[in-house]
Amino acid sequence: MPEKRQHYGLTLAILAMAAAAYALQQTMVVPALPELQRELDASTTWVTWVLTGFLLSAAVLTPILGKLGDRFGKERLLVASLATFLVGCIGCAAAPDIWTLIAFRIVSGAAGAVFPLSFGIIRDEFPPERMKVGIGLLSAVFGIGGGFGLVLSGLIVDHVSWRWMFVIGAVGVAIAIVLVHRFIPESPIRSTSRIDVPGAVLLSVTLATLLLGLSQGESWGWTSPAVIGLFATSVVAAVIWVVLELRIDEPLIDIRVLAERPVMLTNATAVISGFAMFGSFVLVPRFVEAPGGLPPDIAAQVDYGFGATATMTGLYLLPGSLLMLFAGPSAGMLGRRFGSKWPLAIGMSLTALSAAILAALHAEPWQIVVAMAGLSVGVGFSFAAMAALITEAVDPTETGIATGINTVMRTVGAVIGAQVGAAILTATTLSGTDVPTEGAYTTAFLLAAIAAAFAAVMAVFVTPTRWRRRAPIAIETG
Numbered sequence: 001m002p003e004k005r006q007h008y009g010l011t012l013a014i015l016a017m018a019a020a021a022y023a024l025q026q027t028m029v030v031p032a033l034p035e036l037q038r039e040l041d042a043s044t045t046w047v048t049w050v051l052t053g054f055l056l057s058a059a060v061l062t063p064i065l066g067k068l069g070d071r072f073g074k075e076r077l078l079v080a081s082l083a084t085f086l087v088g089c090i091g092c093a094a095a096p097d098i099w100t101l102i103a104f105r106i107v108s109g110a111a112g113a114v115f116p117l118s119f120g121i122i123r124d125e126f127p128p129e130r131m132k133v134g135i136g137l138l139s140a141v142f143g144i145g146g147g148f149g150l151v152l153s154g155l156i157v158d159h160v161s162w163r164w165m166f167v168i169g170a171v172g173v174a175i176a177i178v179l180v181h182r183f184i185p186e187s188p189i190r191s192t193s194r195i196d197v198p199g200a201v202l203l204s205v206t207l208a209t210l211l212l213g214l215s216q217g218e219s220w221g222w223t224s225p226a227v228i229g230l231f232a233t234s235v236v237a238a239v240i241w242v243v244l245e246l247r248i249d250e251p252l253i254d255i256r257v258l259a260e261r262p263v264m265l266t267n268a269t270a271v272i273s274g275f276a277m278f279g280s281f282v283l284v285p286r287f288v289e290a291p292g293g294l295p296p297d298i299a300a301q302v303d304y305g306f307g308a309t310a311t312m313t314g315l316y317l318l319p320g321s322l323l324m325l326f327a328g329p330s331a332g333m334l335g336r337r338f339g340s341k342w343p344l345a346i347g348m349s350l351t352a353l354s355a356a357i358l359a360a361l362h363a364e365p366w367q368i369v370v371a372m373a374g375l376s377v378g379v380g381f382s383f384a385a386m387a388a389l390i391t392e393a394v395d396p397t398e399t400g401i402a403t404g405i406n407t408v409m410r411t412v413g414a415v416i417g418a419q420v421g422a423a424i425l426t427a428t429t430l431s432g433t434d435v436p437t438e439g440a441y442t443t444a445f446l447l448a449a450i451a452a453a454f455a456a457v458m459a460v461f462v463t464p465t466r467w468r469r470r471a472p473i474a475i476e477t478g
Contacts, residue, residue: 011125012134014183015118016141018082018176021169022111023145025089026054028153028165029105031285031310035157042098049102052215057109059211059411060204065113066404067252069120070397071195074187077400078117079180085111086173093166111173112411115142116404119387123399124187132340133332135391136384140328143380147321150285151314158311199252202241207408209234214415218422253401262393263402265462266386267409269344272455273382274413275420276351276448277375282418284358285313286425287441288368294435301430304438306365316368320376327380332388340388345459347381350374352452359445378452383410389462420447 029036029050037047061081069077088108095101115138122134156164213230220227245251257263290305291298308316331343354374361367386406394402424444425436 011121011184012137014176014179015121016138017172018078018114018180019118019138019141020145020148021082021172021176022085022114023142024149024152024172025085025108025111025166025169027146027149028156028169029054031150031153031313032157032162032165035162036098036101039162040095040098040101046098046102048215050098050105053102053106054109055411055415056208056211056215057106058112059109059207059408061110062112062116062407063203063253063401063404064200065110066116066120066400066402067200068195069113069117069187069400074117074120074124074400075180075184076186077113078121078184079177081110081113081117082173082177082180084108085114086170086177089166089170089173093163093170112407113400113404115139115387115407116400116402119391119403120399121184121187123391123396125185129336131391132336132384132388133329135387136328136330136332136335137325138328139331139384139387140324140326140380142383143324143327143376144321147314147317147324147376151311151318151321154310154312154314158309194250196245196248196250196252199241199245199248202237202244203252205237206234206241207412209237211412211415214412214419218419218426253398253405257394257398257402258405260393262389262462265458266344266389266393267406269348269382269455269458269462270386270406270409271413271416272451272458273348273351273379273386274410274415275417276348276355276452276455277379277410277414277417282421283425283441283444284316284368284372286436287362288313288316288365290435298430298433298435301433302435304362304441316365317372317376319369320373323373323377324380327377328384331381331384335385335388340385340392341459341462342385343381344385344389344462345456347378347383347385348452348456348459350378351382352378352449352456354378355445355449355452359442359449362441362445382455385459417448417451420444 033047033050036042036050040047065077065081085108088104088110091104091107092101095104118138119135122131122138126134152168153165156162209230213227213234217227242255245253245255258267287304288306288308290307291302292305292307292309294302306312331347334343334346354371357371357374358368361371387403390402390406391399421444424447425440426434428437428440428443429435430437
């Protein structure tokens with residue numbers, strides 16, 4: 001007897017809760033890094049691994065778990081990834097030292113698969129006319145959760161122990177596991193292809209070495225043997241991976257799919273959108289908190305910033321996060337009528353305009369709030385459109401792996417953006433200090449605007465194609 005299918009509204013609500021749990025944990029640690037460094041007696045380099053380790057793990061595991069979901073069932077793998085995430089949250093909450101905290105953050109990275117698996121479930125469960133709106137709303141949750149994560153983290157850091165970040169996260173994840181297991185039906189569509197283990201290993205090596213090199217380039221030195229070796233390893237592994245995937249009958253992902261114009265351009269846009277987003281999560285918090293925490297003689301030289309606390313910093317981003325709630329579904333409705341490439345182009349155009357406003361106008365708090373609201377709406381449009389474009393362009397049995405790759409591309413872009421931003425800030429500092437000048441921030445915001453404008457032009461050339469069946473499909477009927 002066929003498994004009972006829940007109403008798509010209930011399915012979307014539960015998936016949104018699971019996605020929010022991941023998005024919160026991704027950004028909550030950012031304002032808490034200085035507190036973690038003090039309490040756990042860690043160096044600046046090692047405390048950044050609380051974030052870096054999470055991103056590396058998520059980047060490596062997301063496409064692999066997405067592929068396993070295509071093969072063995074998206075609901076089953078979603079529960080497994082959330083359960084691993086729960087173990088990570090509990091371990092982080094009880095971590096006695098920085099090494100344990102980093103280790104459990106790496107475990108938590110398995111939750112990165114929440115989004116590609118959820119997109120696949122939406123494609124399986126939703127009526128066609130509702131699919132884009134559902135994907136849009138779920139994409140918006142990524143931004144909304146990220147913004148709320150910064151606000152909530154600020155409140156926790158300012159008033160209670162940082163361990164409560166992970167306690168709250170564990171509670172949300174535990175509830176999500178129960179609801180997903182109880183109410184989300186298993187995938188009716190599955191790939192029957194075998195799991196390409198060599199391909200998975202090579203892809204993991206490619207991503208891990210690339211992101212590790214990008215993350216540590218600033219501290220280790222971009223021309224150091226370690227960083228050059230990491231990049232060389234990434235290139236060699238990528239070449240071998242592509243050759244292997246083209247030669248075997250059942251690859252981890254069909255390279256020809258990645259080479260098709262809608263997928264290739266959408267993934268390229270994802271890298272650029274991630275790059276442009278660094279202004280939201282890295283530069284703006286640093287800007288509004290200046291000159292707080294500096295010695296009086298140095299603070300007197302700083303002619304920008306508002307001395308915001310961790311809590312106030314989150315509030316600067318909160319209006320934009322709330323607007324994302326409407327941006328994602330709006331992009332879905334617009335895409336349903338005119339095609340998803342237009343919401344993508346509009347979103348990247350708005351991101352470019354907002355970053356340009358940040359570069360030109362940042363003397364008053366309201367200017368930051370307005371610019372960040374526009375940037376958040378632009379990102380919400382873009383993320384929703386990218387997920388829809390990838391979902392439309394690939395076979396239903398490849399939804400998990402294809403959207404997983406797109407998620408990784410955003411992560412790669414964000415890491416590149418963060419490193420470029422850090423390099424710009426450290427290159428132009430106040431005389432005799434390591435404090436960035438106002439001009440350094442202006443340059444970084446302007447660079448983000450240029451990148452987003454380029455992505456907007458690229459989006460216009462994304463022409464969706466109907467998917468072609470490239471792998472056997474198994475329909476489960478109970």
